[in-house]
Amino acid sequence: MSPPVYSGTDQVSQGFKRVVQLPALPRRTFDAPSVTADQMLSYLQDLDRSIIDIELEDRRRLQVFVNQRGSAAFGAADTAVAVAFESDEADSDYVVFFSPSWNTKVWYSAVASTGFTMNASDAPGGAGGTVKWMLAR
Secondary structure (H helix, E strand, O other), X not given: OOOOOEEEEEEEOOEEEEEEOOOOXXXXXXXXXXXXXXXXXXXXXXXXXXXXXXXHHHHHHHHHHEEEEEEEEXXXXXXXXXXXXXXXXXXXXXXXXXXXXXXXXXXXXXXXXXXXXXXXXXXXXXXXXXXXXXXXX
């Protein structure tokens, strides 16, 4: 069985660099000029485990990155909505990402460990709109 794929990470200026250890391909030698089916099967099983390790590690890292998420309803004429967290954050040193359901610019203000105020440059009009948000550290 191959070693775990993630042997660690090195922080670099553009983000994080993975140190990945994938299984070695079976080699042909003078004494064994072809790769056997068993060798290839073993290699493919190790490769499959490595890919699963990568996916699980990516999911774990994303869960650490994303602390809370939710959505906020804006009435037809609303340009600001208060968001209260389900559980308080340790402090107000976080970043929030937004995805509005209408064409507008969204930003946040009144940042606190208990929540923030979401602001929109334009009211949604009509039946109102929704902004999905995600808090990250």
